[in-house]
Amino acid sequence: MFRLRTLVICFLFGGLLTGCPNRPVETLSAAEGALADAELARKCAPDEFAAAERMYAKAQKLADEEKYDEAETAALAAKKLAVKAQQKALARKDDCEAPKVDPNNDVSEFVDNSGDKGLGDGDSGGMKTVYFDYNAHELTEQAQGTLAANAAWMKANPTARVVIEGHCDNRGSTEYNLALGEKRARVVRKYLSNWGIDSGRLSIVSYGEEQPLAGGEDEGAHARNRRAEFRVKR
Amino acid sequence: MSAREPGASPFESHVMEILMRRTLIPALLLLFAAPAFAQGTGEGLEFDVTGGALVKFNLAVPDALNLGGPADTRGVTEALSGTISRDLRIAGYFNLIDKKAFLADPAKEGMEPNYIDWLNIGTQGLVKSGYRIQGDEVVVDLRLYSVDGQRRITLAAPYDKAATLPLDAGKIRYHAHGFVNEVIRYFTKSPGFFNTRLVAVRQNGRAKELIMISPDGLDEATLTSTGGINMLPSLGGGRIYFTSFRNGGPHLFVLSGGKAKPFASFKGLNTGAALSPDGRSVAVTLSKDGNPEIYLLDPNSGAIQRRLTDSWGIDTSPSWSPDGRRIAFVSDRHGSPQVWVMNADGSGQKRLTFQGDYNQTPDWSPRGDRIAFTARDERNVFDIFTITLADGAVTRLTQNQGNNEEPTWSPDGRYVAFTSTRTGSSQLWIMTADGRVQNRVSTGKGGYITPYWGR
Missing domain, CATH: 3.30.1330.60 (OmpA-like domain)
Structure with missing residues (x-):
């Protein structure tokens, strides 16, 4: 809520206050995007993901305190951490996402290994839906x-x-x-x-x-x- | 209802607490407690298990104890007391007493309870679990105590004594589920359903893949990975029948021995598959004769045994009665989809539901007396109902909590699994057959569709 208000104030008075336009909005949103893309890391690289989240929170806090240069640095770091976390998660993916099959009720005979695929393609020509x-x-x-x-x-x-x-x-x-x-x-x-x-x-x-x-x-x-x-x- | 208050009620325990506090003489305790546990006999407690959770038993489930040996780094505690607590909550017959209310310190108390500390918090039963890790094995000791009766209840083997298991969370969980089944048998005279399996579809983007999942929502295994559309699985006779678009249209496949094999690929629709209780026929929907109708197929060859319906409308979604003599299905031959019933040879087709104009997905209770189905009401909301065969009485099981669809009975007919969107995504839920206790069992992002509880 606070950030939203700051943004609105910046928007309204952006022309008057020199500090506002320097809020590193793009870097912050890039960090947020990187965190969102690192969804797998939340599960498969939780420590690394938490570090990225902490750094992003710090960047937001600095921006709210109008320490824009520091905020930008922190946001860049947060993005880098998020990307790293995701890389780590991808490397661990097989272990971490492997279906946990009950060993006493083996389902392997039900797992389909036939490799069949899905649907046909084609265009609609001049036919209307x-x-x-x-x-x-x-x-x-x-x-x-x-x-x-x-x-x-x-x-x-x-x-x-x-x-x-x-x-x-x-x-x-x-x-x-x-x-x-x-x-x-x-x-x-x-x-x-x-x-x-x-x-x-x-x-x-x-x-x-x-x-x-x-x-x-x-x-x-x-x-x-x-x-x-x-x-x-x- | 033959429900009867079992053993000493929480109120009686409370009175005893006031009378005696914690200084009472053991003899005095026996005097009071004896008539109480004479009711709750060793054979379990008498109450109606058909209607669900009318009487709730108070149970205490302290965290699993490390009985020596190395520290638990493999999730043993969670696989024991975590599984037991979750299962008991899903079962619906139990109130789990808040751990903060415990008078005893379970860690200090060990595996033998000081009964009075547990009596005084009003619990009727106490579940203790302990483990000792030895190399790549773990010795697991699971115990049920009757607090009213002040004695350990002897459960069926292997739950009558400590068991040595591989140090593997899945195997430990399996053991814990089996223990809970026996605890439920003690209290309700009929065992629990844990260690059964459901099959369902899970949507991931546009892909729909088959999964198999334990009723506690864990141990989910992905069965297909085509990236296409796989749907409507049913599990029975050691195989899974399902519908898939992998060859272009909706065709039927059977999954066993690690491979999906074509089962029915007639022209048009080939959908759904319900194996008869005697395993001799599979009821399916085909449209090869120009309209969706119900047919019986040979369970191995897929050859047509018999056509059962012949109406201008849609006939689909067959579900067998447990005696195999009748089939419930959906027909819109009177203008709107309704639940109908027929004999297994197609004779005697009779409309069963008359309320509302959109009733679908019948599932015949394994007890035979009722059919669960999904109905859409005038607000366009979907909910689950049951209808009694004998008198057509309709009972609503879900209300005002998102869309609730696709009911499937537990093998013992005491519970219904279904999908619900009440948390914002489509998740698997299990409720008691009267709808009184409803628990979400799946975790994560959701996308669950058409569960089928293996029988």
């Missing part, structure tokens, strides 16, 4: 308009094959949303084939709530996530 109402897989008028345009693009690009991805917002259960995303993708495929697109060019996949476009818990974010997206393979 369509959106759905909450817990619904019926097409709104707006969605129907978008799909008519998408059908036109597919007719203009007759070699393009399209994967329709059904998505949901993050409310509701993981499994139910996979089913709902599937219903959305199916409705879109049906609509496109009604527009004369060969259904052999259309495949579907549901991602449920697994691939949100927008973060956050507000209705705006939810509405952007309830969608069918298109991935074009040529």
Whole structure:
């Protein structure tokens, strides 16, 4: 609170008081950033991390006391300590972050070593995303308009094959949303084939709530996530 | 409720304290104490263990004592008394007496209690732990005393005497969990659930990976590391079934012997997997016939045994009754997702929930009488409820504390694990089956989804 007030005062009177503009804001925030980046060190190099935190606190205190030169030096030191702590933490990472497996209830046979990886890629070509109402897989008028345009693009690009991805917002259960995303993708495929697109060019996949476009818990974010997206393979 | 006040109540102890202070004659103590512990017999205390924590027992758990040998630099104390205290708190049946209230100095007292010092703080039980480090081993002595009864309670082996363990926190913790299970058996006639395992998904950025975790929130092991989406694990029959996008769509895999093998990759959805209690079928959701429906698959080959549902809506999230004769599931065929029940051959499909318009994730209690589920209320908040099969009575277990979702019963049906966002991130919680005692068990940043308690 005190620092905030100082900042505000500096901002207001920055032109008048020569001391204020010298507060090493950038160096301080660089030190703060380095501390934030050293999150692993909090656990894996706790002593080094604590030293960096102490130095940063000292830099802040000096700055609050308007000892700006000393504050700058301390902030630089804090940043250096934080970076060092993180390096140390990374070196120790394997020991420190290794999952602690209960030796009497060995889970190793459940650990998947198959090395399989995740998802496919692709761009959306000229296909525009369509959106759905909450817990619904019926097409709104707006969605129907978008799909008519998408059908036109597919007719203009007759070699393009399209994967329709059904998505949901993050409310509701993981499994139910996979089913709902599937219903959305199916409705879109049906609509496109009604527009004369060969259904052999259309495949579907549901991602449920697994691939949100927008973060956050507000209705705006939810509405952007309830969608069918298109991935074009040529 | 057959609940009965066990042994000497804290009030009685308090009266005794006033009467006798600390100068009482041992004979006088016996006179008073004898009728009290006649109720709390050696076989444990009679009270209803189905409804959760109606009666709470007072227990004192002093820090583990170093009984000689080198100093503890390997976390032995924490792995003993720390584990025991945490487990007892999660169990819900116990009030742990604040260490500051102890009259005795546990370090000076040693492993044999001076009962009167413990009676006077109103505790019914006392858990003592001691250890002696010998090279790369540690001798561990765990004891339960009945303070009312003024005697040591003999627990089942190996907890009837000191045990020699490797000097390893995980192994010591495992031993301590087993001891707590027996302490809970003594007080409630049914053992605790520690040393069982949950599987869940943990989200890290966009990646979702499977984990296995102890019910005390420790000993977490990461099972998959694809960087992609792995989800909906279930643990049973020595294997883990799960859903993954690693081959493009949501397909089912089975994890055992250190490798994930494809289990079901039909066209469309292949999600969820609930192994039947007899191990002969896996209930899953497939959309290969044009709509999400529930099917039974062979647990080894993944071949279709039978299709169970056929409705225009979504049918998903199957959960077996413990006798294997029925399956609860979610259907939105009446317009909104609701919990339904059917026979295991798909006949007799019947809607079970009628309150609210968004009921999901049924989990059938291993006791058979109730189904836990997640419901969304009119404020768009998710909470956990149970519904009784016999009369459809709905009981709310969580309220006004973030979103609470994905209930999964403990193997004995006395507890429910679930995810809650009440602390700001999605963490694993365990509550008693009546919701009275709720404890966060996971530590750290959270991101836990869809826990499944191995049975």
